[in-house]
Amino acid sequence: MQIYLPNQLKIGLAGGIASCLLVLLIIPLQATTYLDKWGYPRQTVSIDVSEKSLLEIFDTIESKSDYVFAFDNKNHDFRAVRLTLKFDQALIDDVLRSIEQKTAFEFNRINKVISVRKKRVDQPYLERDLKGLVKDALGETLPGVNVMVKGTTMGTVTDIDGEFSISIPDEEEIILVFTFVGFGSQEIAVSDQSFLEVVMEDDVQGLNEIVVTAAGIERNSNTLGYSVSTLNSDEVSQRNEPDPIRSLTGKIAGVNIQGGGGVAGGTTNITIRGNSSLGNNNQPLFVVDGVPFDNSSFGPVDGENQTQSAQSTTNRSFDIDPNNIASMTVLKGAAAAALYGSRAANGAIIITTKTGSTGRKGFEITFNSSYSQERISGLPEYQRVFGQGTSWDYRPGVYGSYGSPYSSRETIPHPLSPSYTSEDFPEFYQADGVTPLEVPYQSYAGESQKDFFRVGNLLENAISINTGNEKGGLMIGVSRMDNKGIVPGNEVSRTSFNVGGNADLENGFYVRGTISYVKTNQQSPPIGGRSSVMENLLYLANSYDLTNLPYEHPLTGDNVFYRAIDNPYWSVENSLSTSEVNRYYGNISLGNQITPWLDVKNTFGFNGYTDERTSVLGQGSSRYAPGAINTDHIFRQELDNTLLVTAELNPTENWSFRAILGNNINQRLTRRTAFQGDQIIVRGIDDIRNTTTITLADIPNNQALVKQRYYAFFADLTFDYKTFASINFVGRNDVSSTLPAENRSYLYGGVNGSFEFTEAFNLNGRTVNFGSLRIGYTKVGNEARPYQTINVFNANREFGGLGSPFSNANNSNVSTQTMSDLMTNSELQPEFITEFEVGSEIRLWQSLVTLDVTYYNKKSTSQIFVVNAAPSSGYLTRIINLGETSNKGVEIGLSASPLMSDNGLNWNINANFTRNRNKVEDIGDFAQLTYGGNVHIAGMPYGMIYGTGYARDQDGEILVNPQTAKPIASASSIPIGDPNPDFMLGFSNSLSWRGINFNFLFDWKQGGDILSTTIGQMYARGMIKDSEDRPHMIHQGVMGDVNTRTPLLDENGNTIPNNTAISYNEYFFSSGFGPGGLDAANVFDATVIRLREVSLGYEFPKSLLASTPFGSVNISLSGRNLWYLAPNTPEAMNYDPELSTSSSNNMGYDQLGVPPTKRYGVNLSVSF
Template sequence: MQKILPILVPLALAVTLPAYAQTRQATGQVLNATDRTPLPGVSVVLKGTTTGTATDPDGRFSLPLPADGNPVLIFSFVGFEPYEVKVGDNGTVPTVQLREKTTELNDVVVVGYGSQRKRDITGSVASISAEQVAETPIARADQILQGRVSGVQVTQTNSEPGGNVSIRIRGTNSINTGNEPLFVVDGFPGAGDLNSINPSDIESIEVLKDASATAIYGSRGANGVVLITTKKGKVGKGTINFEAYTGVQIVRHKYELMNAREFAQYLNDVNAGSTTLPQPYTQEQIDALGEGTDWQDAILRPARLSNYQLGFNGGTEETRYNLSFNLFDQEGIILNSGFKRGTVRLNLDKKISQKLSFNFSSQVAGTFEKRAFVNSQGGSFGGALLDALRFSPINPVRDENGNFTYSNTPLPYVEDVGNPVAFAEKVKDHRTTARGLFNVAANYELLPGLTLRVSGGLDYNNQQTDVFRPSDVFLGRLTGGSANRTQQNRYSWLNENTLTYDRKINNNNALNVVVGISEQQFYGNDFNSSVNNFFTNTLGSDNLALGANIQTPNSGKYTNTLASYFGRVNYRLFEKYLFTVTMRADGSSRFGANNKWGYFPSAAFAYRLIDEPFMKDLTYLSDLKLRVGYGVTGNQEINNYQSLARYDVGSYAAGTTRLVGLVPANIGNPDLRWESTAASNAGIDVAFLENRISITADAYYKKTTDLLLRVATPRTTGYGDILLNAGSVENKGFEFALNTTNFDTEAFGWKTNLNFSLNRNKVLDLYSVTELPVGASSSSLFVGAGLGNTSILREGEPIGSFYGYEFDGIWQTQEEITASGTKTAVRPGDPRYKDQNGDGSITAADRVIIGRAQPKFIYGVTNGFSMGGFNLSIFIQGVQGQDVLNLNRYELESGITTTNKLKTVVDRWTGPGTSNTIPRAGSTIRRSTGIVSDVLEDGSFVRLKTVTLGYTLPKFSKVLKQASVYVTAQNLVTITNYTGYDPEVNSFGRDNLSLNTDYNAFPSTRSFTAGVKIGF
């Protein structure tokens, strides 16, 4: 052995030393190209060998390499495109960024009571991801739908912070009942107002549009369904995410009003020739006046906007969590207005065993609104904004002593209204809401593929409104100060039990069956108390006992129940023939004793033509699927107890005693039942060039029958109307969505999303009449001014048809008036209207349809660009062919002759040939006539809605996983011919019968924000 060792040792060294010399290390890091976060578990293999490793939790790797040459490494990871890179001479590898595969067809889409692969969908379903939600700083979750989903029209009915939006999915189905979609948050249907939902918590939004998709929700599916899924915990190392943004809002557009000099001259012209009053101003006084007070500037301000979000996410295979905290604060551009929201959300998923798991989702939220523009002059409309448009610019905001100018002067030449700045600063109108939304579910696998799910939920909503009008402002002068407090409690509980069988039977057959039962109960109680004649304003409404005059309080309580049975079968044959059948039975306490239950079936079929063998040669096609479906859904959105004969409280005075009793309120209808919408849909999904171009197109037809319609009754009944199932409405339309990947390289990316929709609405039947004048203004302050109804329901015409007189210029001379033979008392300078029936008089019989509120089509275009760490998103929204009734112009061009006017009135008629559009000063013909075509405007617009520029910082710390900054501009540019604050408006909110009406609407804003996102 001693003789052999001297030989073996040098030999071993000769072998091992060269081998040692030929070995070196390749090191580097792998990131997700989308958000530049580390990717653990990525396979790293030396090309041409089996030598490999995997990245650690920070995405880093180390791999031994041969000494010679420039070897190539192959990186691969599930869900990502494979990537190859050549190693440098010194063994260094540039940071690798893996791009996610384009596998949209295998994406899972949430549907009612389950989920499906996108490739297996048979109905019309649109989806919005968390990334799309995060692109735009928004206050409400439903705002993200605007312009981003075909077939969905979203209107910001009120731009006030915390204000509502109105959503129409495939048109307006109903006349007297709700047209808003059903919102389902984490499986809880009927989530209602979304003001308390934090948009940053949303993982995805699905919009179910056709009957085959919505029929699973039966009596609440006729107006479409919006499914909101919040973020869940993800398996892996816990993460902490923080986001903050802040910005400023400015008014987008103002009315151009008369200045002090112009208004003084206008008042003189109004009173010219008066035998009872001298002219209010001498020419010398007028010449001495300047611009005066711009009351819009006095009450409008730049307003700040801020949002803070802190989230914790993580977990194991057994327990996953997502916890978030949010604070949102938005000032209103009108003084003393704003909206605040604070939320806490906790979502937990717990796997007890291989068969048993639990899911828990919860959110607690509080909101606070300060409103400064409603309830002025004691009416349903008005406030600081309306008074700012009407108040004399000759008056200052404060007098020489620094006190607010109390009211408008000089009387009686001007309308007696209060100082709008004093109103905004001193009148209190607050609304506070506390809401909790909870849902818990247990899932147990009874047999392979068969799962039982039992869930329970609670939605609690407490709202308090607090109003105080002090005695030292104009609004409170007549009552000596007044206070009102309203308390509303709303809550509902839900229990749902489902069985799901999901099994691939063999290579050619797959079956998914869901059956379930559901019960949901709704409760509510209200209390309202009002007091006036306060001897001090010090405590406001905090002590109602300080008011000497106590008004009669009101209170109420209600409940209703919805019980349901439902089922759905999805069958997949040969991976290309897709069948869906759905049935739901709903029983509602809202309907008559003879019709408590309604039944809502649907069926759909889809044919994946792309999977046929004869399509294989069409290599440019990536996907081709044809869809057809038909179903029946319902609408139950009426007030409680409408089918019953009810009583109201009645009272009268007997001397000094108030006697209280009951009076019949309505005629009962035991046959009252659901509105029923039968809908058919035909669609196509097609994609080209490996899904770089994808198109979805749908055509649909909907007919709603058994409308819940208020029908006039003979006076002999003692009632004005009765709620019946009568009449029908149709909607038909076309939708188109295009998604393209224009460039997709390491250096530059560009994607485009476009959607286009058109809908045609028509009233088919109105039961006992062929037309019915309607409009919310029929119950507003305009009644006393003779405005009357603004719209008409007419068979063969769409809902939202404006009804009034056709403007025909200005009467120029007395000779012209005499020659016309008109019997209407007019003077030169008064507006002229078309005598449609030729009887020589302008009467109600001369009214015609002068415009339509519903647009011809709507669209939206989003372009997203990426270059290095930069990303840019540009979103354009458009509405074409809608009319807007500008009732502000109705007031500010003539109307009340003693208020300030638009600048256009400076060029009013002053003699023959001077104007054929603006009447003479003091003309009241327009106001006493009713709705006229010259205040109906084209409300079409194209809006650069959102522009966001972001930058993702390079990774510079092991602790910091992601950091980015961004700036966003909203409502940057609006191209429109509309002269009001904004063409996207409806002062009557979600009222179906007064669409696109602009009167004292909160001005829209242009906003600029800057934000940061940090992940640990």
């Protein structure tokens, strides 16, 4: 594979490779060991120092062993004591005794912790012994807790059982200080007790203080002037969900995630604070370890007999291994993402991967294994009264169930006899070979569909090794995931290899690096849209026994079905699409802490993949008997380099200042080549060379070769006053290759600030212990797509390419090129998004309740959109800047801990609420702009569903055709639905008690319309239980004139109600599916309430594991999508609106997608 590298990045790449080698070579030295009285290794060390301080000697011993020193550095200057020591593989205990003989200090080692204190010569007071036990909130004992007598050097640490014994001054009252990593420090007064039991509390506030923001900058969450949300590793990796993006669903305000139904490896769409761009991408930027991560998905290629129309492909965020994620932070607004440039105009998702723990001693091995089963979440309730046919007459060739009732006859001729002779299938005929065999006329409704779907499964195993010392850390991880979907032939697998490391070098230098390789294989039959498995399965005629009738010819292997339709069982064996993705990504950071206040860091990142796709329409298909094989090769590469210079100063006692100056260079390259093979030669060999004719396929949107680059300079300036006020200024200047020379440089930025009023006015109390306000205003640019400023020529698929091969006297079959039918724009400008945000966070009753409220107002202007061109121009379409959209909304986050008992029972609640209102403010001189199936109209919500609607009178009454009794269609396509939800709500609960954890998450999406082809076709073909009772019906409305689309009036000038009855067959099945084929009849409210997640886990007590090699053991049961309610869709459909097959810009459509699944699983996590 060839890597295309700009000159500016060559130095960064060379340095990056060297830095990566450094990271991989820094592994803690392991000393020779013996066992001590606690069963821990007694370690040896070689040391040769001359006139080194005691502190330097401590550092040397720590770097060469698993021991750590605990001491009070404030009261003793260990730098002032200098020694000369020389030992070769000596026991560390012997080294310590030698130091004791030469200094005024003595040592006490318990397990791996060595406490240091000054020798006691003469005690001016009496001492007494105090014993105790230290536990956590769950009642588990804590080894290694530091116990110090406040104001002295007297101290000890707890042993493996959490017990301690210490000599304390025999005074009226002393204070003991207990400290341990991850727990809040505790001071306890001791009077005359002889035994003390201490419970350490988690330092939750401290753990949540620092968040990763734009450009990898770490900031205290209390000082941010904008809203961010973070999920930790457990919330991402331990949910039996292979797609890390779906793990965000229902957990973060402002984030709307739409899954791809029950397809294994299906596409996931995500938007933050609504859609803004009319024609550009609306999904957020993904950033992994500071480097942009391509999440795009590529649609199918074009061409005759093309096989990819119903192919399922995933977006590339699926390549991220959830087991390797340390944290995932969502930057919602423009202020948060401004430093990432134009690609983050729609927000950013910042993923930090695991890189090893600095300060760790020895190795930690973690193994995770999970297994889940998937079942279809719900099938429609089929009617079992009427069989195949129409107008209450059995007809074997009709793909519908409006035939005669089952009670009307006992048998029917074999349903496949009209399509196949007795020579092919003698079992279809009686002995004479002419008369079709009579078979029972009965319903198989629901049984055929249920038998077709299988029980899917998900198996994932991951192992990681974490090691390090005080100078660095290293993490190596390997995982394998296999997911078999509920549709036969649909499966996806992912194999990941991840390495991450960090090291602190000499002279202030440090290096960080990660590298990952992922191989993702996906396979699926045609399972979405028209001519797909789902279409041929869901509304299969009720009287057809799909399970037991043959699906392929026993001699030829050809498809066996009827009406020139492929049998679903035949499709899943013969018409598969496959995708093999090989992806590599990573980064290398090399920095130097030049002075205590100045830091320089350069990060080089790389991110690329190849996607080899093969799509087959099997030989013998009823759609195209010769068969076809398409191949599609996609190569994507991104290189990114960021230089950061950070200065932090404290000019006065009350003021602090931080300035970050940066430079960013980015290059993206896409190459795509697709071929189409026609007429398969040998059945079963899915290689395009096994076809008679191979032609070059059309690549959509001129994406055969795309190369783009930008570079940028940016600044981030922060001023802090004391600890309660902060103001932040950001600015960035991008220079993009996708814009014309005079417009390719554009500047944007913003300002945001926070004010902690409880601290400023000393309002901290027992009720309100924290309160802050934040406010920000930011402008962000959004670059154009490549090749929209200069017209380019396109190579034609075939030689000649002008309708017939071009030839002349000297040459024939000359390759030709044609000009694109799109008129580009040499004056194109970038889109801009401006956003105002204001919010507040209040914490009550010592943070038992936290309320966070945000209001935002976002506007997108100078939209880039493709519109129709004037016929005189010679082009079909042209690109222009026009239009404005707006998104206004409220986000509310609430967390509470209503129960925190002494016996370890804790209950935590988290809820989030989002209400977004978007609107197309302006589209220039155009009445409307169409994007796919959606339409943008000034003054209306973004992306209205567009189709044929009902003709209505001025009072809104539907006009009915007096001749047919069917509703009259609108004169042209009109907006018929709003796909944007009214609000979204997530509500989670977590209960824990003595290692037992129970969690569940509900989410509620209210409103938003969906145009469901699935529901429409099921009713149109008479499949649903609701249609078992089939009397004549009367459509509500008033009589209307079909030509003028105005109401008919009686002699008194009043409208005439429709009282003409019509049969169900005529209403749904005849003259177009649905009521006269109207799209509006198939638009439904997509409200859905769902039990998204449930888990029950148990973490084994450390006391039970003390005599085992395990450091921790956790086992849990989990479930996803176990229950849902869609109250505004037909009850008998059991319809789940989440099967929407829409993309982020094409919203509110269901094109016969695979229903979502229920998932039940078990997870085991072990470390040692």
